Amino acid sequence: MDQETEFITLDGSLLEGGGQVLRNCVALSCLTNKPVRIINIRLKRDKPGLKPQHLSGLQLIRDIFKAELQGDKIGSKEILFHPSDVDQNKTFICDTKTAGSIALLIQIALPPLLFSAPPQKSKLPLPPRTQKAILKGGTNVSMAPPIDFLIEVFKPIVQREFGFNFDINVIGRGYYPQGGGEVILSVDPLVNQALKPLNMIDRGKIINIKGRVTIANSPKDVATKIISGVSQALSNASLPELNNIKPDIEINIEKITFGKGHDILLWAETSSGCIISGSAVSNRGQSPVDVGKIAAEVLLRNIKHGGCVDEYLQDQLIIFMAIAEGKSRIITGPITLHTRTAIHFAEIMSSAKFNITKLESSESQQRVQEHSERLDDEYNVGLHMIECEGIGIKIAR
The missing domain is CATH 3.65.10.20 (RNA 3'-terminal phosphate cyclase domain)
Incomplete structure (x- = not known):
């Protein structure tokens, strides 16, 4: 690479310290045309550095944007990325x-x-x-x-x-x-078009719950057992807002070439267009009933906090809020470490400005379980509004 190229140096070990830092920063490098040097990649993981998944993603973006890429090998903890033309x-x-x-x-x-x-x-x-x-x-x-x-x-x-x-x-x-x-x-x-700003501040009422069980090269009764686990968990929760709502769960049977597996996604749809989800995938030693229960418990946790998005959609919206035009707003439950990390690096890579406001709500005391011990109390409990003044990226052709 050109020795005169100025790179933004980013520490991949900050906050969540995982692959999300790499994905978001390389994507924003392409969108803002800012070369990046990312160090300490995935330093907080048991096996730090690039894994095949991260390497493949980097090489995909390199090919799309004819980028110069250094450090693209398994286990690498540092990369240089310089985007060019599409x-x-x-x-x-x-x-x-x-x-x-x-x-x-x-x-x-x-x-x-x-x-x-x-x-x-x-x-x-x-x-x-x-x-x-x-x-x-x-x-x-x-x-x-x-x-x-x-x-x-x-x-x-x-x-x-x-x-x-x-x-x-x-x-x-x-x-x-x-x-x-x-x-x-x-x-x-x-x-010649920028993304519209996001505005999700009204949760509305839950109008239905849908689901999809996928079983691949597994016995058909596995699906029935997963659905049974869902029913048990939802029934035991006794949430008033779910009264008279019967989950509509479809069964998807797949034949695959390699291995086997089963999983479920549940999602609740609201009157204002929000979609709240919970999911689980089979793990060794876990019964199908447990898979169903876990997915339902995640769904319930995200319903109870009263926000407009679940904990998994929350951080994935950040990069789009940063590059959209105008002010985006979402009301969500506890702020995950993934979301805080996404905001931190989005502000560095762009001139987008984020603000998180804690909202008063006696009903919202759900905790985010993932990495909860590493979150500040003010973010870990309750409802929050995330606001962002986006940079309005627009490509003229």
Whole structure:
């Protein structure tokens, strides 16, 4: 790389200290055209440095933006990334060759792809070509959102609120440890258009609960047992707002080439358009009934806090709020460490400004379990409003 290039140096060990720092900062590097040097990558993990999933995501973005990339090897704790021009007329392929999360590949790829329209060759105002990426790895794995979450929760919210279009087509499922899943991500790039600001401050009333159980190369009665676990947990909770609401859970039976697995996504829809979710994927030694109970308990936890988004959607909205035009606002439950991390690095990489306000609510005393011991009390309990004055990124072609 050019020795005169000025890089923004970012410490990947700060706050949550995981792969999210890498994904968001590289995406923002492309969007702001700011070269980055990321050090101490995933330093707080048991096995620090780049894993196949992170390396694959980096190489995907490198290919899309013809970027210069150094340090792209398994175990690397430091990278240099310098974006350039958008590659044109190409379908990109990204294969983790493991059960690395496809959902997290989408997390790094989607924001840059939204602004990846190549220069117009015609004088006619033709719409830009849809950008496509074929992503291979795990669709339903632990420690990452299931692909169903992106389809049923993330996608409808961000499309409606921010005003852009994309599609997620699941070709095949992949579970730990073999992977083998495949998803096609199709994105319609924006031209001369900024994202709209997000405004989700009214939770509304829960009007239904839906779900999807997926069993892959597993006995059919596994699905029934998972649903039984859901029913037990919801019944034991005795939440008044769920009275007279019977979950509508579909069963999806898949034949996959590698391994086996099962999982469930539950989501509650509200009268104001909010979608609150809970999910669980099979782990060794865990019964199908337990899988159902865990998903229901996560859903209940996120319903009880009274916010408009769940703890998993919360941090994924931050990068879009930062690059949108105008003031975005969401009311949410406890602020996760992932969200605080996303805000910290979004403010460094852009001129977006965030503000978190604690709201008074006697009903909201739910704690975020993930990394809760590392969160300040003011963020760990209750309702909060996150506001952001976005930078309004717009690409002229």
